[in-house]
Amino acid sequence: MNDWLKTVYSETSSLELNKHYKKWSNRYDQDMQEWGYAYPVQLKKILKENLRIKKNIKILDAGCGTGYVAEALVELKFKNIVGIDFSQAMLEIAKQKKIYSKLICQSLNEKIKLRSNQFELVICTGVLTSGHVGPDSIKELIRVVKPCGYFICSIAESIFKKNGFKKEIENLSELAKMEFVSEQFIALPKNKNSAKSRMYILQKLI
Numbered sequence: 001m002n003d004w005l006k007t008v009y010s011e012t013s014s015l016e017l018n019k020h021y022k023k024w025s026n027r028y029d030q031d032m033q034e035w036g037y038a039y040p041v042q043l044k045k046i047l048k049e050n051l052r053i054k055k056n057i058k059i060l061d062a063g064c065g066t067g068y069v070a071e072a073l074v075e076l077k078f079k080n081i082v083g084i085d086f087s088q089a090m091l092e093i094a095k096q097k098k099i100y101s102k103l104i105c106q107s108l109n110e111k112i113k114l115r116s117n118q119f120e121l122v123i124c125t126g127v128l129t130s131g132h133v134g135p136d137s138i139k140e141l142i143r144v145v146k147p148c149g150y151f152i153c154s155i156a157e158s159i160f161k162k163n164g165f166k167k168e169i170e171n172l173s174e175l176a177k178m179e180f181v182s183e184q185f186i187a188l189p190k191n192k193n194s195a196k197s198r199m200y201i202l203q204k205l206i
């Protein structure tokens with residue numbers, strides 16, 4: 001059996017990465033479930049315990065994939081969710097779930113085709129990582145967050161400093177402040193190639 005996790009996180013070409021996700025798309029949810037994907041649980045915990053936000057807010061799921069994590073938002077009764085991903089195949093699976101108000105196919109390494117200051121919450125799980133989406137995208141994702149709204153992302157411990165995420169977040173200073181950083185956890189406890197990760201919660205200031 002192909003360990004898609006290893007394949008996608010070691011890919012350096014965006015074109016090849018897109019092909020991998022096309023092949024993985026039909027099995028993605030099943031694999032994530034079998035590997036005990038921790039982000040849905042972590043996200044629910046944060047939304048229940050750390051942030052006070054209404055259910056009717058507008059949410060952007062950046063790098064939404066098949067919508068596996070957005071399903072956790074739906075369980076918490078959030079309804080107004082827009083998804084972006086560069087893989088048409090992953091978006092096709094997400095579309096079938098009928099949980100998104102809109103799905104957009106585009107790369108997050110480019111300027112996002114959405115107007116500024118419109119989402120109370122932007123989530124980005126499993127996406128800010130090697131070969132996928134780089135630290136430069138953080139400012140662009142925060143651009144679409146409403147002032148006082150939140151940006152929640154996961155970043156693996158091994159690349160937080162090395163790939164420039166730490167520096168990028170520190171340099172946001174006037175744009176957003178770090179509200180909360182989760183404990184370290186294993187993203188996929190039942191996959192031996194899984195990274196140790198943390199969730200970062202930033203609040204937009206202006």
Ligand SMILES: C[S@@+](CC[C@H](N)C(=O)[O-])C[C@H]1O[C@@H](n2cnc3c(N)ncnc32)[C@H](O)[C@@H]1O
Nearest residue numbers: 063064065068085086087090107108125126132
């Ligand atoms: C590990 S999956 C995570 C999906 C979802 N957020 C989740 O937690 O289940 C990574 C996702 O990032 C998407 N992705 C990778 N590079 C991207 C890029 N440059 N722009 C937009 N999406 C990208 C992939 O298509 C895939 O759906």
